[in-house]
Amino acid sequence: MSKPLRVLVTGAAGQIAYSLLYSIAKGDVFGPDRPISLVLLDIEAMMGVLKGVVMELIDCALPLLTEIIPTSDISMAFKDIDVGVLVGAMPRREGMERKDLLKANVKIFKQQGQALDQFAKKNVKVIVVGNPANTNAFICKKYAPSIPPQNFTCLTRLDQNRAQSQIAARVGVSCQDVKNVIIWGNHSSTQFPDVTHATLKGKPVLEVVKDDNWIKNEFISTVQTRGAAVIAARKLSSAMSAAKAICDHLKDWFHGTPDGQWVSMGITSDGSYGIEKGLIYSMPVKIGAGQEYTIVQGLSIDDFARSKMDATMKELIEERDAALQTCEA
Numbered sequence: 442m443s444k445p446l447r448v449l450v451t452g453a454a455g456q457i458a459y460s461l462l463y464s465i466a467k468g469d470v471f472g473p474d475r476p477i478s479l480v481l482l483d484i485e486a487m488m489g490v491l492k493g494v495v496m497e498l499i500d501c502a503l504p505l506l507t508e509i510i511p512t513s514d515i516s517m518a519f520k521d522i523d524v525g526v527l528v529g530a531m532p533r534r535e536g537m538e539r540k541d542l543l544k545a546n547v548k549i550f551k552q553q554g555q556a557l558d559q560f561a562k563k564n565v566k567v568i569v570v571g572n573p574a575n576t577n578a579f580i581c582k583k584y585a586p587s588i589p590p591q592n593f594t595c596l597t598r599l600d601q602n603r604a605q606s607q608i609a610a611r612v613g614v615s616c617q618d619v620k621n622v623i624i625w626g627n628h629s630s631t632q633f634p635d636v637t638h639a640t641l642k643g644k645p646v647l648e649v650v651k652d653d654n655w656i657k658n659e660f661i662s663t664v665q666t667r668g669a670a671v672i673a674a675r676k677l678s679s680a681m682s683a684a685k686a687i688c689d690h691l692k693d694w695f696h697g698t699p700d701g702q703w704v705s706m707g708i709t710s711d712g713s714y715g716i717e718k719g720l721i722y723s724m725p726v727k728i729g730a731g732q733e734y735t736i737v738q739g740l741s742i743d744d745f746a747r748s749k750m751d752a753t754m755k756e757l758i759e760e761r762d763a764a765l766q767t768c769e770a
């Protein structure tokens with residue numbers, strides 16, 4: 442057996458974590474041969490609830506779970522971690538946009554960026570989930586200058602999964618038959634779910650669906666507003682599907698993407714596709730066995746796509762500037 446992977450989950454007493462921790466601890470994400478040392482961070486007031494989560498993890502009797510460390514101490518939580526799953530943050534309620542959470546949440550990610558810089562391994566891999574996820578990841582990266590920018594990502598896989606499932610349902614096939622959907626930009630209602638390069642059982646999705654109007658209107662807006670629709674129905678934001686998407690994101694990052702396929706992650710823009718450098722922008726990436734991802738290059742971008750990609754970039758620039766102002770105040 443290899444050395445345990447030290448995995449931190451923040452917001453560990455919350456909803457998403459409750460759906461997530463079992464999959465991580467069971468070996469579904471990092472592999473059946475990788476022992477896990479699980480560090481669980483939440484705020485002091487949630488330590489009682491977290492105690493119950495720890496009891497349940499123990500009661501799951503999971504052979505790979507070698508250690509569980511519940512804590513509200515940020516320096517202890519980030520010490521020597523290999524992976525940081527940064528979920529802990531306030532969720533939005535009905536009627537809010539995710540960027541309305543910026544003021545409440547961004548300082549958490551400034552503090553956690555500083556903790557990553559000070560205490561984590563320098564090759565730590567970070568996925569930011571707490572909203573607004575792209576901008577929180579940007580701030581986290583900014584305050585952890587000793588860690589390579591490419592190690593900071595944010596979750597847009599839930600949007601990809603939603604898009605894939607909408608296409609599959611429209612045509613009546615399994616979601617695994619739909620490949621290479623792209624989510625461009627912000628995890629917000631300006632994101633651009635793009636099926637121009639996607640395939641369904643090897644054929645272009647656009648040729649199979651044969652309904653440009655549906656793709657450009659209903660499909661895009663359903664994916665863009667799915668989070669809000671779940672909140673309206675459940676009175677709580679997505680948790681089960683978010684946890685599944687976090688697992689998909691991390692599994693692919695650690696084990697690679699299959700040949701000819703790509704996935705979307707919020708990553709630091711290198712200027713590809715005219716996206717401002719340094720923003721955390723969701724893009725299609727291929728991941729090799731060495732856990733390094735590369736942006737898929739050379740995809741054709743028509744005028745419709747360009748305007749959508751620019752609109753979501755503009756929102757990210759505004760969020761970034763507001764976040765910097767809050768953090769520097």
Ligand SMILES: NC(=O)C1=CN([C@@H]2O[C@H](COP(=O)(O)OP(=O)(O)OC[C@H]3O[C@@H](n4cnc5c(N)ncnc54)[C@H](O)[C@@H]3O)[C@@H](O)[C@H]2O)C=CC1
Nearest residue numbers: 452454455456457483529530531532570571572574596683
């Ligand atoms: N990027 C994405 O695709 C998605 C993002 N989200 C976001 O994930 C976040 C968490 O959602 P839920 O688990 O449903 O919320 P929740 O309210 O059930 O749990 C959040 C937990 O974080 C804890 N927390 C707050 N501040 C903290 C801090 N400074 N350090 C550590 N823990 C802290 C809270 O005490 C709570 O236990 C929200 O911001 C939500 O909007 C939710 C779904 C999808």
Ligand SMILES: O=C([O-])CC(=O)C(=O)O
Nearest residue numbers: 533572599668669678679
């Ligand atoms: O919509 C929300 O606030 C939660 C979320 O990010 C999602 O479900 O995609």
